[in-house]
Amino acid sequence: MxxxxxxxxxxxxxxxxxxxxxxxxxxxxxxxxxxxxxxxxxxxxxxxxxxxxxxxxxxxxxxxxxxxxxxxxxxxxxxxxxxxxxxxxxxxxxxxxxxxxxxxxxxxxxxxxxxxxxxxxxxIQWPIVNLQEGCEKTMNLMDNYTVYFGHVLANSFYPVLQRAIGVGSAFEGWSPREEDVVYQVLIPMTPPRGHSFHLELDSAEQRHVRNFRVRVQLECTCSKEQQAENMLCFLHHPEEELRSNQDPSLLDTLCTDSYLDVQKTARWFYQLVRAIWPALPQSHNWHLKLLPSRRSCLFQVTYGIERFRIEMLFGVQRGDSDIFVSSQPGYAGTPSTLWSESCAVAxxxxxxxxxxxxxxxxxxxxxxxxxxxxxxxxxxxxxxxxxxxxxxxxxxxxxxxxxxxxxxxxxxxxxxxxxxxxxxxxxxxxxxxxxxxxxxxxxxxxxxxxxxxxxxxxxxxxxxxxxxxxxxxxxxxxxxxxxxxxx
Structure with a gap:
């Protein structure tokens, strides 16, 4: 019938x-x-x-x-x-x-x-997961992280982390399978003081996924305004004085051959997430479990039977557009200095x-x-x-x-x-x-x-x-x- x-x-x-x-x-x-x-x-x-x-x-x-x-x-x-x-x-x-x-x-x-x-x-049997609730809880957690990112990284020479943007199927309003929902967020990064980012299209091979390198360049900070912040110029101060009185530049921490390294950046994100977690309001009721990932920061938070998997991607914005170069791999075996062009925000x-x-x-x-x-x-x-x-x-x-x-x-x-x-x-x-x-x-x-x-x-x-x-x-x-x- x-x-x-x-x-x-x-x-x-x-x-x-x-x-x-x-x-x-x-x-x-x-x-x-x-x-x-x-x-x-x-x-x-x-x-x-x-x-x-x-x-x-x-x-x-x-x-x-x-x-x-x-x-x-x-x-x-x-x-x-x-x-x-x-x-x-x-x-x-x-x-x-x-x-x-x-x-x-x-x-x-x-x-x-x-x-x-x-x-x-x-x-028809439909998934019953409440994506809207999961997205709201994810963004509340990310907003709290953003506040502490600002405090911890103030006056450092690590990338400046902006407010997270929800991307992927969950934030678009759908999910193929409720038990596999991953709430993806993209965290835009801007250069710290004394540094600049320059995107270079990788043209070594013709691929259907465009990849970029993020070249990190040191900028002169000898102006009076920047000297007032007690910052030494990475270009014009002696290396010995820099090593004794100032933290290393981004080139010396998260880069490989002057290019921002995805895997080094991912490990840095893991350290930040783990270190900041005890200070967050969610830590009083929720349990944090970090999950393996080489090009993102993947973790799970649980409270009783409630569970959320969150993946923090990071990227650099192309100008003032909604296109980013992202840490998410474009194909298997992507080198650690290549960042895939991402239309996820768009x-x-x-x-x-x-x-x-x-x-x-x-x-x-x-x-x-x-x-x-x-x-x-x-x-x-x-x-x-x-x-x-x-x-x-x-x-x-x-x-x-x-x-x-x-x-x-x-x-x-x-x-x-x-x-x-x-x-x-x-x-x-x-x-x-x-x-x-x-x-x-x-x-x-x-x-x-x-x-x-x-x-x-x-x-x-x-x-x-x-x-x-x-x-x-x-x-x-x-x-x-x-x-x-x-x-």
């Missing part, structure tokens, strides 16, 4: 064709989708015939077994047709969809709305931008959360699914992500992933995106750059592309299972 209701809902909700990340009128894509629909129809017929043959073989079984096997053709039909609907009906009802969009009308249907409410809120602000414009019952985050849960354990990264959804959020009006649009949007996500796989191209969402919200600040070279292809490895390696297409089929069966069975 549930399958019957679900298929009715699918037929009603997918009547408008899903909008694509690319050109919606692409004739070649339409042709491929029609071919795909035919293939799934043939598969449905074959499954029904096999089930009928199996039923005949079981004709002498008890009534219970007969009823069980009689359900198998229906379940196979449901799964096959679910895939057909998600992949093949994107062009169906296009004229009606355009008419509704042009007139601004809402497609009201109480039966459909009630069925979708049952599907979304009662049938992406977090994009989700805030969407949240301000979205209706109260918007399900865009649940669509993202559902797909990122489905891809766990197969080849697609959560960032791939997040990129697909961000592109759609930038093209499909936020008013069309409500409950009545839930299955249409799932179809959009599925179809767009398929098209990107076939074209072996998925553009980075922030870099080179002409439709990116203008109030989110980007450096000029980011805004005007050619978007990196997140699927470049599929174009270079045919075996990887074949594997990805196979994993896409697994993803479709997982989606069908969730919609039919709730898990």
């Amino acid at each position: 549930k399958a019957a209701v679900l298929l009715f809902v699918l037929l009603k909700s997918l009547i408008h064709y899903p909008q694509l990340v690319g050109d919606a009128q692409d004739e070649e894509i339409r042709r491929r989708m029609e071919l795909r629909a035919q293939q799934m129809e043939w598969k449905r017929i074959r499954l029904e015939r096999e089930a009928e043959q199996l039923l005949l073989k079981q004709s002498g079984s008890p009534w219970a077994d007969l009823l069980y096997f009689s359900m198998q053709p229906w379940q196979a039909w449901a799964v096959a047709w679910l895939l057909v609907l998600l992949l093949g009906l994107y062009f169906y009802g296009k004229k009606r969809s355009h008419e509704v969009e042009d007139s601004g009308e809402e497609d009201e249907d109480p039966v459909l709305d009630n069925d979708l409410r049952w599907l979304i809120h009662e049938h 992406e977090m602000k994009f989700f805030q931008h969407i949240a301000r414009r979205a209706p109260p019952d918007s399900l865009h985050l649940r669509c993202l959360q559902l797909f990122t849960r489905l891809v766990l354990g197969i080849g697609f990264s959560t960032y791939t699914m997040k990129t697909i959804v961000m592109h759609l959020l930038n093209s499909v009006p936020v008013s069309q992500w409500r409950r009545r649009n839930f299955l249409r949007r799932l179809g959009d996500i599925s179809v767009n992933l398929r098209c990107c796989l076939e074209e072996k191209r998925l553009n980075h969402f922030v870099i080179g995106n002409e439709r990116f919200p203008q109030h989110i600040r980007l450096p000029l070279d980011i805004a005007s750059a050619e978007p990196p292809n997140l699927f470049h490895h599929l174009a270079q390696h045919p075996a990887a592309h074949s594997q990805a297409m196979s994993e896409y089929q697994d993803l479709q069966y997982r989606l069908a299972s969730v919609l039919l069975n709730g898990h």
